[in-house]
């Protein structure tokens with residue numbers, strides 16, 4: 001597989017947006033496996049090329065039964081690797097030659113079979129050998145029928161791949177090739193490319209946040225009613241965790257003030273526990289002065305019980321119960337008033353059609369640089385899941401409405417918007 005000269009470099013960044021200063025071109029190794037959606041990888045390849053990336057393709061033998069390698073060879077302008085060993089008139093490819101010089105490996109579509117091989121470390125095809133030999137970021141876009149996707153074996157595979165650091169682009173829910181409607185359809189090509197570019201932005205080559213001190217609040221606070229009950233919310237902390245991982249990968253020094261998040265912690269990131277609104281406020285204030293960028297992602301209770309009962313209230317005591325609530329401190333507004341030259345980003349989970357307007361108003365009212373809006377009424381944009389659908393409001397008049405994508409991909413877009421605002425002095429610190 002010949003590395004193509006970067007003659008088609010057009011000054012377009014990996015994100016494809018004008019004005020970005022990220023490197024213009026990445027070399028991508030794209031794996032295609034055996035499923036109905038294999039034909040859609042041709043679209044993925046075209047979009048990657050339009051964004052200035054060089055793409056080399058490896059296919060499994062089964063993938064070739066769905067789409068001929070000649071199509072990928074013609075579009076990529078490169079030979080397509082299918083065999084580890086030359087036989088039956090096919091040239092063999094050494095997996096180390098194939099992975100050499102590549103910035104990222106993408107597998108789209110990824111079959112249940114290939115993913116399970118990846119999860120166990122089996123390497124009996126050119127594609128899976130490349131996966132094991134490759135040391136850069138890996139993006140995987142699964143596609144299969146709903147029964148296969150929902151099978152516990154596939155769930156175990158996905159969990160293992162995530163734990164191994166693979167960037168998963170979750171399949172869409174929709175009409176599948178077998179006529180059924182459910183989860184398993186390959187994500188839209190544009191969404192896959194966005195995930196690739198988000199992962200590229202986190203590669204070692206792009207440490208554009210080196211020296212930047214980032215403070216992230218994550219999770220949801222719980223306000224005690226008594227010793228065992230609380231007023232809380234559904235926040236899982238996944239968005240804050242994704243922001244922390246993205247900022248860390250881009251070289252930032254990251255502190256996460258977290259409320260009740262039950263997710264694995266990442267070495268290199270500092271975590272401060274703050275389970276209630278009061279503790280969240282105290283911890284954020286303490287960390288804020290030494291920060292350059294605040295991402296206030298936690299769902300902090302707006303109200304808390306005026307006084308938590310001591311011990312556990314006995315339900316026999318009363319037929320009904322009224323709990324008096326009092327306002328908590330608006331942490332973001334308070335920190336905005338205290339700011340030196342910190343960049344402030346707020347999050348507005350709103351419900352319903354007027355939400356975007358309320359989020360815009362929130363940015364102005366709280367005097368923050370950017371507000372990230374999502375609509376809790378929209379499927380796929382709610383609490384807890386792996387994906388989000390966000391609109392980035394600001395800085396200034398800028399407003400970017402993004403399609404559904406992984407929280408990690410959202411995090412990269414948010415950091416892309418915030419990075420130019422962070423004072424330059426911190427970059428060389």
Ligand SMILES: Cc1cc2nc3c(=O)[nH]c(=O)nc-3n(C[C@H](O)[C@H](O)[C@H](O)COP(=O)(O)O)c2cc1C
Nearest residue numbers: 033034035036060062063111112113114143144145
């Ligand atoms: C018509 C047809 C469609 C298939 N579609 C899928 C699919 O969408 N996803 C999947 O995981 N497997 C699918 N399979 C099964 C895989 O092709 C099979 O598991 C194969 O071993 C995968 O090989 P590979 O992972 O080496 O590409 C399909 C099989 C057939 C015959």
